[in-house]
Amino acid sequence: MNLKRIHIALGSLMLLCLSVGFTKMLVDKPEVSAVLISKKTIYTAGQEIQLNFELSTSVHTQLFLHSSFGNTILESENGNFIFPKFIANNKGMIQYTLLFDSQQLLSGGIKIIANTNTKVELESYVGPSSIIAGGNDYTMPVIIPTDIYDNPLPDSTAIGLKHQFLSNIKEEIVYTKDIIGWSAIFSYEQSGRLLLSSKVKETSSKEFSIVVFPALPQDFRITAKRKHKYADGNQITELITSTLKDKYGNIISDGTLVTFLIKNKKGVLLKTQASTIRGIAIAKILHPDHQDLWEIKAFVSGIAESDIVQIEYESVLDDFKVQFSENNREIVVGPLVSFMEQLIPDGATVTLKISQEDTIIDTKMMTSSNGEVIFKIPEGFYPNGNYDITIKTLGIEKQYENIIMQ
Amino acid sequence: MKTWNKNIYRSVILVSFLGIIILILFGISQVLSYLNTGANRSSMLHVNFENSQVYLPKVSWIDTINLGRPIEKQTLYDIQKDYLNAWYVGQVANQTYDTVGISDYYTAKTRKRIIEPIHNNKANAVRVHSTTIAHNLSLDFYSADGQLAVLTDKNVKQYQRVYKENQLLLETEIISDYKVLLLLEDGFWRIRHLIKEEAQPIKDIFCTGHLTMVEGDKIYVDHREFQIKGINYYPQKTPWDMFGNDFDPNVIQQDFDSIKAMGLNTVRIFLQYEDFGKAAVKEEKLQKLQQVLDKAENKGIKVIITLFDFYGDYLVLDWTLTHRHAEQIVSTFKNHKAILAWDIKNEPNLDFKSRGKENVVAWLREMTKQIKQYDPNHLVTIGWSDIASANILQDEVDFVSFHYYQDIDDFEELYAAMSAKIDKPIVLQEFGLSSSRGFWNPFGASEKKQAEYYEQFREITQKQNIHYLFWTLYDFETIPTDVVGSLPWRKHKQKYFGVIDSEGNKKKVLEFIGD
Numbered sequence: 001m002n003l004k005r006i007h008i009a010l011g012s013l014m015l016l017c018l019s020v021g022f023t024k025m026l027v028d029k030p031e032v033s034a035v036l037i038s039k040k041t042i043y044t045a046g047q048e049i050q051l052n053f054e055l056s057t058s059v060h061t062q063l064f065l066h067s068s069f070g071n072t073i074l075e076s077e078n079g080n081f082i083f084p085k086f087i088a089n090n091k092g093m094i095q096y097t098l099l100f101d102s103q104q105l106l107s108g109g110i111k112i113i114a115n116t117n118t119k120v121e122l123e124s125y126v127g128p129s130s131i132i133a134g135g136n137d138y139t140m141p142v143i144i145p146t147d148i149y150d151n152p153l154p155d156s157t158a159i160g161l162k163h164q165f166l167s168n169i170k171e172e173i174v175y176t177k178d179i180i181g182w183s184a185i186f187s188y189e190q191s192g193r194l195l196l197s198s199k200v201k202e203t204s205s206k207e208f209s210i211v212v213f214p215a216l217p218q219d220f221r222i223t224a225k226r227k228h229k230y231a232d233g234n235q236i237t238e239l240i241t242s243t244l245k246d247k248y249g250n251i252i253s254d255g256t257l258v259t260f261l262i263k264n265k266k267g268v269l270l271k272t273q274a275s276t277i278r279g280i281a282i283a284k285i286l287h288p289d290h291q292d293l294w295e296i297k298a299f300v301s302g303i304a305e306s307d308i309v310q311i312e313y314e315s316v317l318d319d320f321k322v323q324f325s326e327n328n329r330e331i332v333v334g335p336l337v338s339f340m341e342q343l344i345p346d347g348a349t350v351t352l353k354i355s356q357e358d359t360i361i362d363t364k365m366m367t368s369s370n371g372e373v374i375f376k377i378p379e380g381f382y383p384n385g386n387y388d389i390t391i392k393t394l395g396i397e398k399q400y401e402n403i404i405m406q
Numbered sequence: 407m408k409t410w411n412k413n414i415y416r417s418v419i420l421v422s423f424l425g426i427i428i429l430i431l432f433g434i435s436q437v438l439s440y441l442n443t444g445a446n447r448s449s450m451l452h453v454n455f456e457n458s459q460v461y462l463p464k465v466s467w468i469d470t471i472n473l474g475r476p477i478e479k480q481t482l483y484d485i486q487k488d489y490l491n492a493w494y495v496g497q498v499a500n501q502t503y504d505t506v507g508i509s510d511y512y513t514a515k516t517r518k519r520i521i522e523p524i525h526n527n528k529a530n531a532v533r534v535h536s537t538t539i540a541h542n543l544s545l546d547f548y549s550a551d552g553q554l555a556v557l558t559d560k561n562v563k564q565y566q567r568v569y570k571e572n573q574l575l576l577e578t579e580i581i582s583d584y585k586v587l588l589l590l591e592d593g594f595w596r597i598r599h600l601i602k603e604e605a606q607p608i609k610d611i612f613c614t615g616h617l618t619m620v621e622g623d624k625i626y627v628d629h630r631e632f633q634i635k636g637i638n639y640y641p642q643k644t645p646w647d648m649f650g651n652d653f654d655p656n657v658i659q660q661d662f663d664s665i666k667a668m669g670l671n672t673v674r675i676f677l678q679y680e681d682f683g684k685a686a687v688k689e690e691k692l693q694k695l696q697q698v699l700d701k702a703e704n705k706g707i708k709v710i711i712t713l714f715d716f717y718g719d720y721l722v723l724d725w726t727l728t729h730r731h732a733e734q735i736v737s738t739f740k741n742h743k744a745i746l747a748w749d750i751k752n753e754p755n756l757d758f759k760s761r762g763k764e765n766v767v768a769w770l771r772e773m774t775k776q777i778k779q780y781d782p783n784h785l786v787t788i789g790w791s792d793i794a795s796a797n798i799l800q801d802e803v804d805f806v807s808f809h810y811y812q813d814i815d816d817f818e819e820l821y822a823a824m825s826a827k828i829d830k831p832i833v834l835q836e837f838g839l840s841s842s843r844g845f846w847n848p849f850g851a852s853e854k855k856q857a858e859y860y861e862q863f864r865e866i867t868q869k870q871n872i873h874y875l876f877w878t879l880y881d882f883e884t885i886p887t888d889v890v891g892s893l894p895w896r897k898h899k900q901k902y903f904g905v906i907d908s909e910g911n912k913k914k915v916l917e918f919i920g921d
Binding site: 090094109 | 553601
């Protein structure tokens with residue numbers, strides 16, 4: 001009987017122990033519920049943000065934050081969480097989840113908006129930095145106004161945009177949308193420099209400067225200028241354009257390349273180029289060394305062209321002397337005289353062709369010095385025999401057949 | 407003796423002289439090449455910048471019409487690439503605290519804001535494994551000079567796993583909208599502003615054109631109840647390499663003929679992740695798969711396709727690559743009538759230990775969603791290797807698949823216990839016995855034993871109407887090392903699971919197959 005009682009007592013003691021143990025285990029992992037006390041859902045950047053939760057049991061909790069730029073976990077013993085600066089200063093939605101021992105108690109979101117009470121900071125981008133006159137082309141200022149924490153100001157922030165061109169100064173108000181405020185500023189008919197600036201509240205931007213280039217050149221005229229009309233192969237003819245302008249009357253940009261194409265009597269094309277200075281291009285070309293007729297036309301490639309100008313060059317001489325000596329192995333050509341019977345300036349080309357039985361053996365070319373050219377035909381290269389000689393200079397050709405060299 | 411010694415000294419001196427010269431030259435060349443790094447034009451201009459695709463979340467452009475100016479295709483591509491890279495380097499930094507690349511994809515002012523929380527996390531031992539799964543972009547503004555763009559990125563689906571001191575704290579999927587301003591700097595589109603906005607979720611719309619369905623614990627094909635009687639299939643000559651160079655449609659045709667003749671109606675085949683080209687699935691492989699599926703359809707055989715065979719990297723940052731792999735395969739065949747189900751992965755629970763259960767399960771969970779998104783017509787399952795794992799993700803799959811290689815006498819009891827916990831169709835996706843008695847396995851089962859095993863299983867499956875697929879059609883001559891490792895007795899066992907031996911002779915077991 002007694003034994004039975006002891007058994008019962010022991011049994012109930014064990015039960016008690018077990019139940020105490022069990023409840024202790026339950027205490028170790030309590031059911032926790034939480035309520036958010038702070039009802040504010042919209043905060044301003046830079047303000048202190050504090051979320052306070054009321055917990056059914058006082059336990060260590062964690063708050064997981066997901067923001068624009070990353071994730072953070074905050075820890076708290078009392079359910080009050082103060083957001084660190086790198087979260088509280090950034091605009092955007094923040095999603096939070098309250099955690100207790102990997103258990104999600106509560107989640108929600110708050111919104112941080114830009115702080116419009118701070119000094120405005122401006123970031124401006126303007127491009128393209130050069131545009132074409134005429135009102136078709138435009139440049140685009142893009143302005144990002146932010147608060148001092150670098151958060152873009154809300155949509156519909158007013159931006160004063162000014163631009164100056166020649167005597168005009170204009171102002172317009174644009175409103176931000178999708179972070180930015182922007183405008184398209186079209187060119188005027190004149191070329192020149194366009195200055196831009198912007199202003200939000202008290203903050204002004206830097207000055208931006210845009211070059212307005214003249215538009216494409218219109219067709220133009222050309223003239224030729226030369227010292228005399230003779231084909232002496234020595235003087236220079238200048239080819240000069242009229243002032244190149246766009247259709248609004250702006251002189252086209254310096255450095256525009258003008259190509260002059262010259263067609264001579266034989267149909268051979270000659271070319272010279274020059275770039276414009278103050279709208280005028282001056283190209284230079286050497287006179288021909290024989291009588292010729294040139295047709296000249298100029299182009300700005302693919303854009304504009306000139307009229308056609310014809311100029312004629314007259315031959316400087318009708319005939320010249322040739323002397324054979326030293327068994328015909330020395331040939332003196334000249335004196336070559338020019339249009340006033342002066343000796344032709346040094347450098348006129350004389351060619352001499354040596355042939356035998358209709359086969360050209362050699363062509364020699366020399367330039368004149370003191371109006372003369374001396375060809376020497378050495379024995380070593382040209383054995384004794386009969387040769388045909390042709391001499392050509394300044395567009396005149398002379399032939400000597402069966403010259404016997406010894 | 408003396409001259410000999412002398413010669414030794416000479417050669418030692420000569421060799422050490424040569425050695426020193428080589429070392430000096432090597433040292434000089436190293437110094438020169440070090441001094442040259444970063445100075446060549448190509449690296450300054452980033453033209454040979456490492457450009458392999460490591461991050462491929464699903465990107466859809468909603469529209470690109472904006473008031474600024476029309477955007478060029480190439481610029482749009484560049485913006486998308488750099489924007490995704492920005493996300494990628496951010497996620498790497500969150501996971502590893504390594505901020506490399508942040509300076510390439512964020513402007514100087516913005517860098518600070520992204521690095522600060524990372525330093526804070528480092529100080530508090532918090533790591534975040536995360537990836538974005540979908541981006542829906544629209545272009546709000548593109549400036550006239552092509553140097554500035556504003557995007558809205560809607561419904562950014564972001565999966566995150568948060569660890570504190572290596573303890574998993576939170577697993578979460580967050581949907582956000584972002585407003586982004588990018589600037590073109592040094593050839594990179596860099597993020598200048600990134601603002602998380604209130605998300606306005608668009609509901610995922612799944613079109614329903616189900617070719618296969620599940621209701622209660624029954625599987626329906628073309629609105630008729632379907633009982634799976636099937637086989638795990640590899641061609642005899644090319645086990646674990648069905649779509650390789652030796653792919654022969656005629657062999658597959660003949661095998662399907664004999665499978666049909668056995669009275670079976672389903673085959674399970676395997677697509678190897680790397681073999682199929684990882685994130686960029688090879689067209690040639692898809693064509694081969696098409697041929698297999700067409701032959702199955704002609705023969706009236708349904709196919710369970712097991713994806714991601716031999717895939718083992720479940721890291722969160724690798725997710726998007728596997729999503730693109732699945733997308734390309736699954737969407738290609740979403741209307742194919744031969745397919746019964748997509749089996750996401752063979753025996754993923756075997757990777758729990760080495761890769762972490764949370765990694766594997768989270769990957770599988772998202773993958774079920776991905777596959778359903780690209781193919782609403784077919785069922786999705788996961789081929790668990792044992793009964794104990796079968797109830798994992800049972801709400802996500804259409805039917806539950808498990809493999810059974812334990813003692814057949816315990817089967818009924820274990821099966822009953824399992825089916826009480828699961829209210830979806832259950833498929834015994836693999837079972838079988840290797841008739842591998844021989845030198846490497848003296849106590850293994852004989853062909854007779856194998857036949858008895860199948861007889862017993864047929865009784866059970868018939869009695870309880872169990873969907874089954876056994877392992878496998880043929881005995882194989884070679885087993886790749888990737889399958890069971892290189893130990894000869896393991897390989898040996900794996901060779902004799904077939905119901906037809908490697909010479910093409912029918913084994914005893916064949917008479918207990920089918921009805």
